[in-house]
Amino acid sequence: MDNLDDLKAELLEAVAGAGDAATLETARVAALGKKGRITAMMKTLGGLDPVARKATGQALNALRDEVQGAIDARKIDLESADLNARLATEKVDVTLPARPDPMGRLHPITQTIEEVSAIFGEMGFEIAEGPDIETDWYNFTALNIPREHPARQMFDTFYMAGSADQLEGAGAQLPAHLHGGIMQGGPEREVMLLRTHTSPVQIRTMEKQEPPIRILCPGRTYRCDSDMTHTPMFHQFEGLVIDEATHMGHLKGCLIEFCEAYFEVEDVPVRFRPSHFPFTEPSAEVDIGCNKRDGGLTIGHQGDEYDDWLEILGSGMVHPRVIEMCGLDPEKYQGFAFGMGCERIAMLKYGIPDLRTFFDADTRWLKHYGFLPLDVPSLTGGLGQ
Numbered sequence: 001m002d003n004l005d006d007l008k009a010e011l012l013e014a015v016a017g018a019g020d021a022a023t024l025e026t027a028r029v030a031a032l033g034k035k036g037r038i039t040a041m042m043k044t045l046g047g048l049d050p051v052a053r054k055a056t057g058q059a060l061n062a063l064r065d066e067v068q069g070a071i072d073a074r075k076i077d078l079e080s081a082d083l084n085a086r087l088a089t090e091k092v093d094v095t096l097p098a099r100p101d102p103m104g105r106l107h108p109i110t111q112t113i114e115e116v117s118a119i120f121g122e123m124g125f126e127i128a129e130g131p132d133i134e135t136d137w138y139n140f141t142a143l144n145i146p147r148e149h150p151a152r153q154m155f156d157t158f159y160m161a162g163s164a165d166q167l168e169g170a171g172a173q174l175p176a177h178l179h180g181g182i183m184q185g186g187p188e189r190e191v192m193l194l195r196t197h198t199s200p201v202q203i204r205t206m207e208k209q210e211p212p213i214r215i216l217c218p219g220r221t222y223r224c225d226s227d228m229t230h231t232p233m234f235h236q237f238e239g240l241v242i243d244e245a246t247h248m249g250h251l252k253g254c255l256i257e258f259c260e261a262y263f264e265v266e267d268v269p270v271r272f273r274p275s276h277f278p279f280t281e282p283s284a285e286v287d288i289g290c291n292k293r294d295g296g297l298t299i300g301h302q303g304d305e306y307d308d309w310l311e312i313l314g315s316g317m318v319h320p321r322v323i324e325m326c327g328l329d330p331e332k333y334q335g336f337a338f339g340m341g342c343e344r345i346a347m348l349k350y351g352i353p354d355l356r357t358f359f360d361a362d363t364r365w366l367k368h369y370g371f372l373p374l375d376v377p378s379l380t381g382g383l384g385q
């Protein structure tokens with residue numbers, strides 16, 4: 001029994017002294033493993049007389065439990081010490097100022113979407129989105145561009161494989177001007193294409209949302225076209241306002257306000273030039289005054305002068321037929337819409353000369369024209385530098 005007390009003291013000391021998990025495991029094996037000290041003593045019990053066997057057996061069981069308990073407790077201590085050490089070395093001070101020159105830059109497209117969204121957001125517009133892969137119906141027909149309409153040729157549309165044939169084939173059976181029939185599900189509902197503009201989001205929004213509607217839709221658009229000033233994929237913003245008493249004055253006020261805020265030029269000359277779009281009546285293209293003197297390009301007046309106009313967007317009062325095709329009453333509701341090219345207004349504001357460079361993924365270009373991610377554009381904090 002004296003032996004047991006000595007053994008216990010010895011084993012517990014080894015456990016308490018173990019400074020890491022591996023040493024503790026060695027101590028455990030030495031005490032309780034197959035060839036451990038306690039295990040070895042257990043094996044001798046069979047040779048003892050019944051009385052001694054009972055007493056020694058109980059003492060050995062108690063010793064085994066105590067040593068096992070000490071090992072478990074030590075293990076927990078070691079684990080939490082380990083965790084504390086890691087926490088101390090991996091500590092992050094979230095109150096430190098951000099690093100002044102992070103490597104990453106925001107692409108001018110991202111920046112422009114943020115800027116334009118901030119301006120219209122301030123005016124009470126919500127952001128809306130629609131799919132890049134559209135049906136012929138949303139992209140054309142519901143926007144008052146029926147199948148035989150010449151405006152379809154303006155858009156060099158990417159149709160999904162087989163879709164264009166489907167439309168042509170169906171043309172023979174279906175009277176083109178039968179809009180009632182088309183609305184119930186003509187081939188336009190099934191023919192798939194890459195949207196050529198963001199205008200289909202107007203239709204999707206009017207179908208699911210009761211007026212008043214005020215939305216801005218930034219997104220990708222596609223046309224089968226590629227040269228100095230066209231890329232097969234580009235970005236547009238679509239705007240739509242529908243209410244019971246919206247008129248041309250609201251359209252003008254809203255877009256003039258936008259031009260001044262976006263180009264950060266007070267009193268920028270804005271011209272509404274009569275135009276034509278099938279989905280608006282009347283329609284107007286918006287030009288801003290600029291100076292091209294000395295081979296440069298400055299938006300707005302230079303001194304009191306401006307010597308040229310730049311077209312920046314298309315707009316108009318939403319055509320009653322479009323409102324009707326969305327299931328709204330055109331006698332009750334009217335409003336305005338506009339669409340503009342994101343790359344175009346980014347090039348004008350930031351002096352980017354070539355459209356194609358937007359999609360070159362050249363990090364030197366991005367470093368030059370990109371924006372710091374922490375400079376979030378806002379009307380109060382400034383839009384872009």
Ligand code: DAH
Nearest residue numbers: 197199314315316337338339
């Ligand atoms: N969707 C037209 C285009 O891509 C732009 C446009 C013009 C949109 C007039 C409109 C609008 O909403 O009213 O050329």
